[in-house]
Amino acid sequence: MTSAWIGSLLLLAIPAMFFISAWAHERRANWQLTMGVAVTALVISISSGVLAIAGWVEFGHGFDWVTHEPVSLVMLSLISFISYINVRYSRSYMAGNGEEERRYIRWLSITLGFVTLVVVSNHMLMMVVAWIGISVALHQLLIFYPERQRAVLAAHKKYIFARIAEGFLLAGVVILYFQHDSWLISDIYDNLSQAQGLSYADQFAALFLAVAALVKCAQLPLHGWLIQVVEAPTPVSALLHAGIINLGGFLMIVFAPLLILSSAAQWLLLIIGGLTTVLAALVMMTRATVKVRLAWSTMSQMGLMLVECALGLFELALLHLIAHSCYKAYAFLNSGSEVEATMKKRLAKSTPPSRFDWWMAAILASGLVIALIMAFALPAPYSPWILLAIALTLLIAERRGRLTSASVLSMVALAAVLLVAYSLQKMGVHFIVEPQATSVGLAGDVWMAFLFVMFFIGYILLRYHRDHPAMAATWRAFYAGFYLDEYVTRLNLRLYPTRLPVRFKPKHLKIPKEELFK
Template identity: 45%
Template sequence: MADWFLLSGVRPVVLLLVLMLAFVVLRYSWSNFRLDPRRGQFMTYLSLCITAVVVLIVTNHILLFLAAWIAISLLLHQLLMFYPQRPRAVLAAHKKFILARFSELFLATALVLIYLQTETLFIDQSMAIISQQERGWYLEFAALSLVMAALIKCAQLPLHGWLIQVVEAPTPVSALLHAGIINLGGFLLLVTTPVWSDSQLAVWWLCLVAAISSCVAALIMTTRISIKVRLAWSTSAQMGLMLVEIGLGYYELALLHLVAHSIYKAHAFLSVSEVAYIKQPQARSIFRVALVFIGFQAMTIALALLVSGQPKWVPSALLAMALASLWLNLSHWRVRLWMSGVLLVAYFALSLTVKSFFLVAPQIAALELVVAAILNIFAVSYWIIHHTPQYRLSQRWFISLNAGLYLDEWLTRLVLWLWPSHPIRYYQKRNKQVTA
């Protein structure tokens, strides 16, 4: 039985994170539900869900890993349906339930293929064997299946709608979901790196879908008013960026991203208010915006070449966006200089201290360039929308983004056509009767 559990690699960090978040969420829930007669039932489901997450993190057995993955989804469904009289919560749970089955199917397919390839049920032994074997179609299909399972788990576009609507669920559920469950897709890829990292098709598919999803979700987030909805879109965007980091081989950076995002989102949801204050966009010259961004982009690439001899397209693009945002949004030049200096020092100290953060394998150098181009398109789109609102193009693009590009509407229609949600129909009928 000792071989069934493992604490190595990324597991101790993620386990410590989950235990810390579990303590906070459970304590908050006990106080938050003190007047609810079903507090005991809610705490039971919540505790079981957290237990399943812990088992998933520490298990080294393929079957137990799959069982924990399924258990998390089923227990989360019970938490999302805790107030079935909320139609939006029911719809979110319904879509989540269907998509989770596809995620489990992809994961089960990958694990079966891994077992057939390695003839062992222990994850660490399987990864060791795969890293020394020649790749066949078994591993290629397993790699694609793992990537699909992670993309669905991390609510990447266009399968994101349930995550946005799940804000109707109790606040502790949102905190646990956004901080400790949705990032399990990234954890899955981190512990199965030998399976998919050498698959060109899987890596390209992962990075392209995640990069586009991250950028679109981030743009949509900036148009929303409700703070919970903004946080939900932010989670989808952050998960996409984390998956991009994993796909490009920045595993330590992705782990840091996972931990930081989880802590931030748990705090944000547990201390959330109703409405976010959105600063009115200031009309700026598009040429000034372009000049600032291009200047910072050139500077970060030059500094990266000077320090490491590599352009590091994706980190340079992200750093340029951060610096441009500081200089375009902060009014005091001393604050600009101070924050820019801190950001640059932290970035290059990190790159020099942990060199593997920014070492990209030659076979995916072209992919990194493509992802950097996508990030630059995102930056240009953001600044056109929010710094040049006087143009008709910006106004039309803002309206479309505020509607979520209508992506979730199509998925909702398809889901309800495939499997109608009877509770929604029941409550809609009841509401009509009450109104009449």
């Protein structure tokens, strides 16, 4: 048996172990077994990734249905790491009710099995089946507390949108099969990598896959379920935000040769993903609940990741995916401590930046970014560098925070370190996936630069001028999310109604008669 076959069987063993362990909890929740599976998966994925990327072992494709591509191995390592952290946290979080523990760990294991199967799939039908399996298993975790109305409503909307995404995904892969006479992603990748253009059928396939990614990543206006599923257990939210919702971006990275040849798909991602990036980030600023803020943040980050794919910056999208997953896993699992930290920040007195601070910060941040671009002759697109310059501007201008205060020199030094670290990480990911030129060109770059500038203006207005009378209506509109979810929810319930649970013994305000005013 060759190393390629051994590698394929080891990768298939990861989802198989999760599926088998799901049925090992009939009598009691065996957390140790599931943690052992997660550790084993982590060891296999990291070892395979290091050997494949370093070129020490030529895995190839021993079993054609399994991929050994570096992107998939990196994703598999990331998911295995998130799985282990999630299982360890869940063991303490769910302790106390044996029946709930068994039900939770069973569906958690099935969900993890399907997620890993999507990542290692080289067969498009196997990927679609695993994609469907994720949404079905995750649905059971989202309604883990069936008596919560918001959780049931969110899961109902998620169920509808998941079917829509799966329908577009299936339509896209079927078109690709008839066009290229193969179900294997590697064959389609090779065919499209040498193509100069796309047929009309391939154009539709690219559009369908882009729509599937947008729906999967909860982009506007199909976003409401992501905000409301915070009613689910905290580790479920962490798994959803850190390891599942970003599969839309992974789908775009896998089908990169198809995406870069479809202007329509690129513009679809740029328009919807770009608007979601900006609007969701600004809406997040108006929310008070920690989990809700994190949910809006996820929407914004997913939109930005899809925009990066549309601009051909696939290495940046992968780096973004990894960083976002690790951050969101930490943020949700540490949300209890974040509540206390947020309260301290709100109670502490802050000094808003002056007009001089803003101009000085903008000049220094722009100078650092322009110097880096000129020093290394970095090519277009430049809109991501504009976003980075905006981020560094905020870092320097807001150096006098609520809890800390720093000098200009120290903030500039920190900005320079962050800029170098970002550049090195971006260059390091080139060994896994490379950027590719897309057809949107200058127009797409200008569109995203405009949106980023609008975000900067909106940030200043919402944060420092929210008490101005002219901002009252704007603040309410952002706080309500422009009422998009309300319209979508009404449409969902009209087309596909469901019965929501009735609260048992709802609380009533009881006022003695003698205290009532006549």
